[in-house]
Amino acid sequence: MSETLENLLSEDRQFPPPADFAANANVTAAAYDEAAADRLAFWAKQAQRLDWFQEWDQVLDWSNPPFAKWFVGGTLNVAYNCLDRHLAAGNGDKVAIHWEGEPGDSRAITYADLHAEVCRAANTLTDLGVTAGDRVAIYLPMIPEAAVAMLACARIGATHSVVFGGFSKDALSGRIKDASAKVVITADGGFRRGNPSALKPTVDEAVAECPTIEKVLVVRRTGQDVDWTEGRDLWWHETVATASDKHEAQPFDAEHPLFILYTSGTTAKPKGILHTTGGYLTQASYTHHAVFDLKPETDVYWCTADIGWVTGHSYIVYGPLSNGATQVMYEGTPDTPHRGRFWEIVQKYGVTILYTAPTAIRTFAKWGDDIPAQFDLSSLRLLGSVGEPINPEAWMWYREHIGGGRTPVVDTWWQTETGAIMISPLPGVTACKPGSAMGPLPGIAADVVNDAGQIVGNGGGGYLVLNEPWPSMLRTIWGDDQRFIDTYWSRFAEHGYYFAGDGAKKDDDGALWLLGRVDDVMLVSGHNISTTEVESALVSHPAVAESAVVGATDPTTGQAVVAFVILKGNASASEAELKDHVAKTLGPICKPRQIQFVSELPKTRSGKIMRRLLKDIAEKRALGDVTTLQDAGVMQLIQQGMSTTS
Numbered sequence: 001m002s003e004t005l006e007n008l009l010s011e012d013r014q015f016p017p018p019a020d021f022a023a024n025a026n027v028t029a030a031a032y033d034e035a036a037a038d039r040l041a042f043w044a045k046q047a048q049r050l051d052w053f054q055e056w057d058q059v060l061d062w063s064n065p066p067f068a069k070w071f072v073g074g075t076l077n078v079a080y081n082c083l084d085r086h087l088a089a090g091n092g093d094k095v096a097i098h099w100e101g102e103p104g105d106s107r108a109i110t111y112a113d114l115h116a117e118v119c120r121a122a123n124t125l126t127d128l129g130v131t132a133g134d135r136v137a138i139y140l141p142m143i144p145e146a147a148v149a150m151l152a153c154a155r156i157g158a159t160h161s162v163v164f165g166g167f168s169k170d171a172l173s174g175r176i177k178d179a180s181a182k183v184v185i186t187a188d189g190g191f192r193r194g195n196p197s198a199l200k201p202t203v204d205e206a207v208a209e210c211p212t213i214e215k216v217l218v219v220r221r222t223g224q225d226v227d228w229t230e231g232r233d234l235w236w237h238e239t240v241a242t243a244s245d246k247h248e249a250q251p252f253d254a255e256h257p258l259f260i261l262y263t264s265g266t267t268a269k270p271k272g273i274l275h276t277t278g279g280y281l282t283q284a285s286y287t288h289h290a291v292f293d294l295k296p297e298t299d300v301y302w303c304t305a306d307i308g309w310v311t312g313h314s315y316i317v318y319g320p321l322s323n324g325a326t327q328v329m330y331e332g333t334p335d336t337p338h339r340g341r342f343w344e345i346v347q348k349y350g351v352t353i354l355y356t357a358p359t360a361i362r363t364f365a366k367w368g369d370d371i372p373a374q375f376d377l378s379s380l381r382l383l384g385s386v387g388e389p390i391n392p393e394a395w396m397w398y399r400e401h402i403g404g405g406r407t408p409v410v411d412t413w414w415q416t417e418t419g420a421i422m423i424s425p426l427p428g429v430t431a432c433k434p435g436s437a438m439g440p441l442p443g444i445a446a447d448v449v450n451d452a453g454q455i456v457g458n459g460g461g462g463y464l465v466l467n468e469p470w471p472s473m474l475r476t477i478w479g480d481d482q483r484f485i486d487t488y489w490s491r492f493a494e495h496g497y498y499f500a501g502d503g504a505k506k507d508d509d510g511a512l513w514l515l516g517r518v519d520d521v522m523l524v525s526g527h528n529i530s531t532t533e534v535e536s537a538l539v540s541h542p543a544v545a546e547s548a549v550v551g552a553t554d555p556t557t558g559q560a561v562v563a564f565v566i567l568k569g570n571a572s573a574s575e576a577e578l579k580d581h582v583a584k585t586l587g588p589i590c591k592p593r594q595i596q597f598v599s600e601l602p603k604t605r606s607g608k609i610m611r612r613l614l615k616d617i618a619e620k621r622a623l624g625d626v627t628t629l630q631d632a633g634v635m636q637l638i639q640q641g642m643s644t645t646s
């Protein structure tokens with residue numbers, strides 16, 4: 001990439017926090033000053049949110065960068081912090097999880113219930129020979145046992161590796177092998193789009209290739225028939241359910257490995273991101289408290305992510321439970337049995353804080369405003385977004401149609417690697433601009449640099465970097481320290497910056513705008529143009545629900561903008577009209593060479609647009625790796641559409 005990104009889109013709208021929200025906010029502007037005065041003292045104070053068996057001697061050991069040690073010498077137990085201490089404080093009868101199954105069954109699980117089940121599961125794992133430091137693979141649907149399994153591992157110091165329940169046999173076996181896992185925890189199946197969807201057959205096939213696996217622990221969820229390997233397979237309801245619910249949580253070192261999580265693989269071979277104990281839990285807990293303004297006595301929090309993604313780890317399991325939250329957990333898809341399912345759940349449980357992804361928001365907008373309007377969403381007081389850049393118009397739609405035009409909307413930037421939120425507004429402090437993640441949280445140092453690693457001024461663009469180590473940072477790539485160094489720390493080694501791989505710009509006020517992956521930036525007639533900004537310009541046209549933009553090789557301009565567009569329900573717009581709209585909004589240089597109308601876009605299982613596949617189509621090449629694609633049929637449809645129009 002030459003020079004820096006152009007600064008194209010401008011946004012003047014601003015939404016300061018409502019006065020009563022600001023007056024009651026958990027965190028005020030003073031946090032920025034406090035952290036700026038002494039960053040390590042700030043994080044040491046946040047670590048006091050947790051119960052430690054043994055306090056640390058040193059907040060950060062950065063003597064061997066990029067290998068960090070946080071809270072050196074401290075010991076704690078993550079499950080104790082998420083469960084036992086809430087019981088000790090008299091909150092055992094409080095609901096931890098309102099679980100909603102896709103077919104409509106539900107369970108209310110108190111902190112005491114969750115504690116007992118985690119203790120039983122911890123005793124069972126110990127009986128199966130799992131000891132501290134062993135790896136356990138978890139391949140489950142969105143059922144409470146997924147959280148139980150993770151916490152049971154944490155309780156005994158086993159390192160969990162959660163694999164998204166929609167992943168294939170190869171993805172599962174690859175991850176099991178990479179971490180040499182000893183046990184797999186799975187289910188017969190889960191409910192997905194109205195039908196039971198089997199998991200156990202995939203596990204059987206995967207485990208056949210994985211000699212390290214000794215036991216397979218199976219939750220019965222759907223009641224489907226399963227093949228059974230005697231001596232290896234065990235039912236959860238015959239083992240965990242009958243185990244003792246007494247279990248004493250042991251202390252583990254602050255740097256004890258808590259989990260491995262493989263990045264979703266939007267771009268390359270998945271990397272086993274390693275997170276450890278004390279720093280991770282400190283930042284997960286603090287950010288959940290600060291960014292979601294969680295009031296554990298009154299809030300009902302709902303994060304719609306799957307537990308297989310880092311968002312599920314940090315903002316369904318560890319952040320909320322360490323903070324004693326009451327939360328909703330939902331098994332299924334947003335359109336089963338109808339397109340108002342999410343809003344029905346918000347209404348049923350009186351959800352106050354909702355955290356979801358731009359892909360979902362754009363889909364809801366496409367389905368129509370009248371669907372959320374049929375439900376009582378007045379309980380909501382805060383909305384969050386994560387996973388991709390959120391187009392300003394999607395942000396506005398979210399605030400207006402879900403947040404009733406009242407709620408703050410926090411756009412949170414972070415990665416599997418960062419473990420917790422890094423860049424986000426504080427909802428009681430920041431005047432938000434639709435589509436901007438605004439700035440780094442207190443205690444976090446993030447900036448935008450040019451090719452040479454120099455920090456750009458306001459109005460400039462380039463690469464997002466993290467300038468200082470942070471408590472929940474990845475410690476390495478499992479088994480591959482060199483890849484860890486090469487991937488994240490070599491690009492700006494001279495400056496000691498972490499290279500996030502995302503493009504970003506600072507607007508004239510210094511607010512940060514995330515522009516998607518560096519690999520997705522287009523170079524048109526010598527100008528760097530971000531796919532995100534052209535997409536946002538398209539989405540700002542009233543007829544457009546969603547779009548994906550790629551740069552295709554072009555004989556005259558080097559690369560040309562090719563856009564794929566999904567129109568809203570009954571709307572219509574011509575190709576020429578949309579091209580002109582982009583030219584007017586961003587400038588003629590950004591005008592797409594071609595616009596292709598499509599009904600779906602290729603997305604990863606976590607809902608991110610896979611632009612590289614669209615680029616293959618735009619450049620008329622064979623498609624690259626499609627294994628992490630949510631629905632392979634989508635590509636065929638798009639290809640057929642392209643061949644009839646070009």
Ligand code: ATP
Pocket residue numbers: 263264265266267268270271309310385386387388389390411412413414415416417437500501502514515516517606608
């Ligand atoms: P892989 O690294 O394997 O290609 P991935 O990057 O999609 O997969 P994640 O760690 O889940 O896996 O996603 C982090 C990325 O998601 C960020 O680097 C960024 O590109 C994008 N992202 C997340 N949140 C935001 C946000 N609020 N705004 C813009 N982009 C975001």
Ligand code: MG
Pocket residue numbers: 263415501
């Ligand atoms: Mg990534």
